[in-house]
Amino acid sequence: MTDADFIDGAVAQAMRGAEEGGVPVGATLRHGDRLVSEGRNRRQQEGTIILHGETDCLRQAGLYGAWSETEMCTTLSPCMMCAGTLVQFRVPRLVILDDVNFGGNEQFLRERGVEVEVRRHDRMISFFSEWKAAHPEIWNGDIGV
Amino acid sequence: MTDADFIDGAVAQAMRGAEEGGVPVGATLRHGDRLVSEGRNRRQQEGTIILHGETDCLRQAGLYGAWSETEMCTTLSPCMMCAGTLVQFRVPRLVILDDVNFGGNEQFLRERGVEVEVRRHDRMISFFSEWKAAHPEIWNGDIGV
Numbered sequence: 001m002t003d004a005d006f007i008d009g010a011v012a013q014a015m016r017g018a019e020e021g022g023v024p025v026g027a028t029l030r031h032g033d034r035l036v037s038e039g040r041n042r043r044q045q046e047g048t049i050i051l052h053g054e055t056d057c058l059r060q061a062g063l064y065g066a067w068s069e070t071e072m073c074t075t076l077s078p079c080m081m082c083a084g085t086l087v088q089f090r091v092p093r094l095v096i097l098d099d100v101n102f103g104g105n106e107q108f109l110r111e112r113g114v115e116v117e118v119r120r121h122d123r124m125i126s127f128f129s130e131w132k133a134a135h136p137e138i139w140n141g142d143i144g145v
Numbered sequence: 146m147t148d149a150d151f152i153d154g155a156v157a158q159a160m161r162g163a164e165e166g167g168v169p170v171g172a173t174l175r176h177g178d179r180l181v182s183e184g185r186n187r188r189q190q191e192g193t194i195i196l197h198g199e200t201d202c203l204r205q206a207g208l209y210g211a212w213s214e215t216e217m218c219t220t221l222s223p224c225m226m227c228a229g230t231l232v233q234f235r236v237p238r239l240v241i242l243d244d245v246n247f248g249g250n251e252q253f254l255r256e257r258g259v260e261v262e263v264r265r266h267d268r269m270i271s272f273f274s275e276w277k278a279a280h281p282e283i284w285n286g287d288i289g290v
Contacts, residue, residue, distance in 0.1 A: 048204045049212075049234060050195070059193045067194075067289055080257075084229020089194060089289035112225075144212055144234035 001035050010073040010097065011124050013040040013053065020045050023142050024131050025053035027074045029061055029091075036070060037061035043142050052142075054082035058089070067091050075124050077103040079143055087112040097121035101128045102143070146180050155218040155242065156269055158185040158198065165190050168287050169276050172202035172219045174236075181215060182206035188287050197287075199227035203234070212236050220269050222248040224288055232257040242266035246273045247288070 006028055013026025023041040030036060039057030043049060051059070054074050064070075068090040075097045078086065083105040086094060093115045099106065106116050132139045151173055158171025168186035175181060184202030188194060196204070199219050209215075216238040217231065223239070228250040231239060238260045244251065251261050277284045 043208075047207045049208065050200045050204050050230065055195045059195050062192045063188075063194065063286065065286065079229075080233035081226070081230040084224075084232075085195065085226040087229075088225040141208065141210065 001030060001033050005035070006030055006071075006073050007095070007097065007119070007121065009035065009038050010053070010075050011121065013038050013057075014075045014124065014128075017041055017045075017053075018127075018131060023052075023135075023138060024128060025074070025076045027053040027057035027072055029057050029070050029072050031064075031066060031070045036064055041142070044138065049142070049144070050081070052079060052082050054078055055085055058085065071095070073097070075121070076101060076128060077118075078105055078109070080105055080108075083109050086114055093117070095119055098125045098128055100125050101132055146175060146178050150180070151175055151216075151218050152240070152242065152264070152266065154180065154183050155198070155220050156266065158183050158202075159220045159269065159273075162186055162190075162198075163272075163276060168197075168280075168283060169273060170198035170219070170221045172198040172217055174202050174206055174215050174217050176209075176211060176215045181209055186287070189283065194287070194289070195226070197224060197227050199223055200230055203230065216240070218242070220266070221246060221273060222263075223250055223254075225250055225253075228254050231259055238262070240264055243270045243273055245270050246277055 009028040014024040017040040018024035022044040025041040037060035042051035071093040073095040077099040154173040155171045159169040162185040163169035167189040170186040182205035187196035213235040218240040222244040
């Protein structure tokens with residue numbers, strides 16, 4: 001698994017979410033060269049607020065366990081639920097593709113020992129910006145506003 | 146729904162979790178006099194780290210929405226995932242029945258505007274203490290240690 005696969009996998013999950021009528025946020029989890037899991041926001045698909053891209057990705061990983069040796073990529077900067085989840089399970093590194101459409105918890109993550117790398121993905125940022133403008137009610141509900 | 150129902154409902158969920166072979170942590174969510182949802186840790190039952198008592202309780206509430214007018218009771222002081230979730234969705238009040246067997250995020254919650262009331266429940270504290278001592282591997286996995 002290449003670095004590009006790690007990024008592209010998260011973007012592909014976001015796009016699949018959009019096709020399903022969901023919130024287009026995706027995530028991938030890797031352990032060295034191994035892809036552990038992929039996930040996407042399932043708010044609309046499963047009718048729950050707790051399945052964001054990051055938490056769904058961890059759900060897909062089941063009881064994998066070696067969280068402190070993994071690394072996550074998320075297409076959108078994590079909310080407080082997802083940031084808290086990464087801290088609790090000691091995921092040590094997070095790559096964020098979009099900190100333009102949502103953000104604010106990067107500092108919390110860094111203070112709690114998570115290495116955060118923002119690697120802006122122009123296509124994902126444009127896509128999410130348009131989606132957010134077109135679906136304000138879903139988006140606000142997704143982040144509890 | 147009385148105050149006792151709110152507390153007893155969370156304890157009953159924890160006990161049901163124990164009967165299922167799971168981590169005995171339960172939670173209830175109320176909105177004024179209405180019980181919105183009940184939940185329990187489902188790590189063992191569903192094979193995922195993201196379903197603690199609090200997050201499962203919110204999952205059971207679906208897209209209820211009026212989170213900022215609700216109140217949660219949890220049998221065990223919340224981990225960082227669950228504390229972050231309550232902050233993100235603006236649940237303004239949390240009753241904790243056990244801060245002896247686990248804790249440490251009360252200050253984080255208070256700093257982020259959540260009113261925290263610790264109301265120690267002796268029977269629940271004893272029960273969880275014995276469970277934790279008997280199941281160290283499940284417990285450590287549950288909190289990502």
